[in-house]
Amino acid sequence: MFTSAEECVVSLLQRAFSLRDLGQAHAIFTKSNVEACLPSLFSKLLSLSALSLWGSLAYARSLFESSSRLLESTAAHNVMLRAYSASIFPTETVLLYNSMCRRCVGLDNLSFPFVLKALGRAVAVVGDGPAITFAVKGAEVHCRAFLLGFDCDVFVQNALIYMYSRCGRVDYARSVFDGMPVKDAVSWNTMFVAYDRLGESVSANQLLNKMPEKNVSLWNSVITRHVRLGDVSAARRVFEEMPVRDAVSWNSMIAGYIRVKKYSTALRLFKKMVAAKIDPTRLTIVSVLGACSEIGAFNMGLKIHEFLKKNMIEIEGFVGNALIDMYAKCGNLKLARQVFDTMGLRHVTCWNSMIVALAVHGHSEEALELFSYLERCNVQPNRITFLGVLLACSHKGLLEEGKALFHRMVHVYSIKPDIKHYGCMMDILTRRGLLDEAHQMILDMPVMPNSVLWKTLLGACKVHENVELAETAFREISKLETPDDGDLVLMSNIYAEAGRWEDVEHLRNGMIGRSLSKQPGYAQIELLS
């Protein structure tokens, strides 16, 4: 009985190409309790789920947490560290690392590179977090690696270079680099990119000239360097001339075209990539879907979605986010919502894409419902989330809801409102005719008001016939910038309606002095190359 179950699992795992296969293997494990006897097979199951293109990090996590045996295994932890470090939740790697330290699960030479990579990536992915926080944590990890004697490992050293450079400490990165008795291609490339990203071309070029071997990765870095300097043709020349191209080469070139807004060219290159039988990676998918969103290429987006289904590529994390955003930007809220409802590992940006899209399209109630669902799911909203719900309130004139949400943002989530949040509140208040309250808000807010806020108030003063406040608003606009013709016309109409003709005259004269000439509006249509 046991042998047949074992054989069955081995053969299932060998030929696994979808989550369904893993599910079957897992079911056999659970039924026959093979897990206790075959930890290596269970680890194999975990790593297939966590790391393959068709795998699912969410599923891997549930596997990992369901097995007490795995909770002691360094190898299993390394699989999770690795998967998290490349995911949309890099800080999960750090949390798992902390818990390993706490529970005395052994760290080995493989653990450190993943934790360091995650810290380097977290700076970009978490965004708002100051790099220095991650650099400090990175230094702590560095210390532990030193104490355990792993700081002599080239993989660990390379990861240290990466971590320090991404956390804004190229100086530390360089001292690790200089202290390495043996450097490999990765060391040189990582250090080169560190300088190049900072625009320190002298140091970057020095490394380029000194490095002993030039591999594919370096060519890829050079492609990106040209793109960063704004020369996508030079990047393309390198791409065409390089001896060997891998998936990253294609991704770099596609990303390059997207960076210079040549979306159609990017999509054409993607088609070439598929034709050249280079398997797209998750990153290819994310980039290409982003290009579709930009130009509203709905059919291309649909095709990519089909491709994902056909290849059993799990829709979660970055891929799910990109797919939702593509559908939302193409105006298909129904499909966006469908992806949202079925995907695993939703990052707050997924919620934001969905909430903002609903708000923009006037589905205010749905947007607000989704927000309360977010709170029930214990997801931390951020400033964009609140921009979305406030926009939803302003569209439907939901005064009480808007005020309550604004209060919640400040006092429950400790998010400092910025000028755009105040702009939404201005809309909400002025549409209800609460001009004095709106005025008071501008006076009280801790950020410097811009002319847009005053112009909103001025417009509301016209509707609600408040000459006095209009004069104040107009004066404030004049302090910030030269009032444009729209402001002048608005103000003079307000005077006219109040019968203050001498003030109208006064303004008119001022306008003639500036040669009132309403610039004809024109739309620029960019021809797609």
Place this chain on the structure above:
DNA sequence: ATAGGGTTAG
């Protein structure tokens, strides 16, 4: 095993 590719949402 590590780099190189993306950094979202208004």
